[in-house]
Each structure stands twice: as structure tokens, then as C-alpha cells.
Amino acid sequence: MEPRLIAVYGSGGFGRETAWFLDTCGEGGVLYKVVCFIDDNPEKHGKIINDIPVMSLDESYDRFPCAKVVCAIGGPKTRKATVEKAAKRGFDFETVIHPMACFSKWVEIGHGTVIYFGNFFSVNIKIGRHVQINVKCNIGHDVIVGDFTTMAFGVNISGWVHIGKNVYIGVGANIINGTEENPLVIGDNAIIGAGACVVKSVPANATVVGVPAKQIK
Numbered sequence: 001m002e003p004r005l006i007a008v009y010g011s012g013g014f015g016r017e018t019a020w021f022l023d024t025c026g027e028g029g030v031l032y033k034v035v036c037f038i039d040d041n042p043e044k045h046g047k048i049i050n051d052i053p054v055m056s057l058d059e060s061y062d063r064f065p066c067a068k069v070v071c072a073i074g075g076p077k078t079r080k081a082t083v084e085k086a087a088k089r090g091f092d093f094e095t096v097i098h099p100m101a102c103f104s105k106w107v108e109i110g111h112g113t114v115i116y117f118g119n120f121f122s123v124n125i126k127i128g129r130h131v132q133i134n135v136k137c138n139i140g141h142d143v144i145v146g147d148f149t150t151m152a153f154g155v156n157i158s159g160w161v162h163i164g165k166n167v168y169i170g171v172g173a174n175i176i177n178g179t180e181e182n183p184l185v186i187g188d189n190a191i192i193g194a195g196a197c198v199v200k201s202v203p204a205n206a207t208v209v210g211v212p213a214k215q216i217k
Contacts, residue, residue, distance in 0.1 A: 003033035005067040006094055009082055011037035011044055011054050018072035019052055021116055022096065029099035035064050038086070061089050068094040070114060071130065076148040076166040077189075083112065083130055083148075093130070110147065128165070140177065146188065160184065164204065170194035 003026075008019050015037055022032040037054045039045070044054045055063070069091045073079040083093065093112035103121030110129035118136045125139055128147035137155045139145075146165035151157075155169050158177030163186045169175075171194040178184030178201075186192070187204030196213040206215045 003031040004094065005064055006032050006034050007036050007038050007060050007064055007067045007069050007091070008034055008052075008072050009038045009069050009086060010072040011039045011049050011052075012072075014074050015039075015072040016050055018070060018114070019050060021098065022070065024117065025096065025098055029097075032094075032096075035067055036060050038069070057086065057089055061091060065090065068092050070094050070096060071112070074132065074150055074152075074168075076150050076168055079130060079132070079150075080148045080166065122159070142180070142183075152194070161186070164188035164190065168192065170196065174198065 006022055008015050019034045022034055025032055034052055037049060037052055038057050038060045039054050045056050047054045069086045071079050071083050073082055095109060095111055096114045098115060098117040100117040101115050101119040104123045106123040107121045107125045109127045112130040113127055115133045116135045119133055120138045122141045124142050127145045130148050131145055132150045134151055134153045136153060137151050139157045140159035142160045143157055144162045146163055148165055149163055149167040151169045152171040154172045156174045158175060160178035160180055160183045161175050162183045166189045167186055169192040173192045173196045175198040185201040187202055189205045190202045191207040192198060193209030196209050197211040198213045202208050208215050
């Protein structure tokens with residue numbers, strides 16, 4: 001089987017982790033070949049990082065027009081802008097699900113989403129476009145995750161939680177369950193701090209931290 005060609009957008013720490021992660025997907029899943037990093041910093045162009053060349057967006061498209069992009073940028077708003085830039089240039093995007101992620105057949109996953117290894121997904125879950133779900137996250141039943149949301153390492157989300165677009169959920173955060181009649185809602189553009197325990201809905205654009213989580217911004 002021929003590998004799928006991938007251009008990883010972002011050559012920083014998360015980009016390098018993502019390139020390695022794509023290599024591990026071949027162990028029982030889809031075989032990928034990372035052909036380049038794309039980086040907007042001209043000082044990085046022409047360098048080799050972890051055996052992978054770094055290129056501008058234009059050069060990468062000229063050389064690898066058939067490659068698909070995986071956007072390895074953690075910040076939701078920056079990732080959204082980057083995805084739009086790559087799409088305008090002509091790139092399409094790969095949806096990546098590691099073979100060591102465990103989920104039921106009642107999970108919907110949007111285009112361009114990346115799901116790393118060691119994750120668990122229950123039933124009747126809807127995940128939007130270009131979502132990043134990092135290592136060892138657990139998502140319960142009837143959860144909705146909006147476009148461009150990021151979950152860092154070790155996030156736990158209970159059932160009947162509705163997460164908006166462009167939300168960032170920090171390392172080890174926990175979101176308790178809502179109910180069918182009254183889901184717990186995380187508004188668009190919210191930030192959930194690392195280690196926070198969210199016990200009630202969070203307004204759009206708010207930042208919450210602590211146990212229990214309280215708004216600070």
C-alpha cells in the first residue's frame with residue numbers, strides 16, 4: 001500500500017510530535033509519509049528538522065501538490081487562520097485517527113480532525129472539523145465538540161457536555177456531566193485552564209481555572 005503524503009503545518013514542538021505520531025499510525029492503521037514541515041517563519045526555510053525539510057507554504061505546494069496537510073498548531077484561533085491560508089493555497093486536509101484510539105461506531109468525526117493515541121470515546125458523540133484531541137483523553141456519551149477546539153493531554157469530559165468552537169481545554173482538565181434536559185455548555189472561544197474542574201456551564205470567551213473552575217477573564 002502506498003503511503004499517504006502529509007505536510008505538517010508547524011515545525012515547533014507540537015509539529016515534531018505530530019510528525020512522529022503520524023509515523024506510528026502505520027502500526028496497524030494507515031501508512032503516512034511526512035514529506036515536509038510548513039512554517040511561516042522564513043528563518044526556518046531550508047532547514048532539516050528530525051530528517052524532515054522545512055518549507056514555506058508556497059514551496060510545499062509547488063513540490064507536493066498532492067500532499068494533504070495536518071495542522072499541528074495548538075491554539076484554536078491560530079489554527080483556524082492557518083487552515084484557511086492552506087486551503088486558499090489549494091491544499092486539502094487529512095483526518096487522522098490513531099489505531100490505538102478506542103471509540104464506538106456512534107462517533108461522528110469532522111474533516112481535518114486529528115485524534116492521537118490512547119483516547120477513549122463512548123457513544124453518540126459529534127466532533128467537528130479540525131479538532132485536535134491529544135493523548136489519553138476520555139469523552140463520554142452525547143458530547144458535542146465544536147470546530148477547531150483543542151484538548152490537551154489527559155482531558156476528561158463526562159456525558160451531555162456541549163463544547164463550542166475554538167475552545168482550548170488545558171492539560172488534565174475535567175468537565176463533569178450535564179443532563180439531556182440541561183447539558184453543560186462551554187461557550188465559543190472559551191479557555192479551560194490546566195487541571196481545572198468545570199462543574200457548571202462556561203460563557204463564550206471566558207477563561208476559567210481552578211477546582212471548582214471559576215472565571216478569571
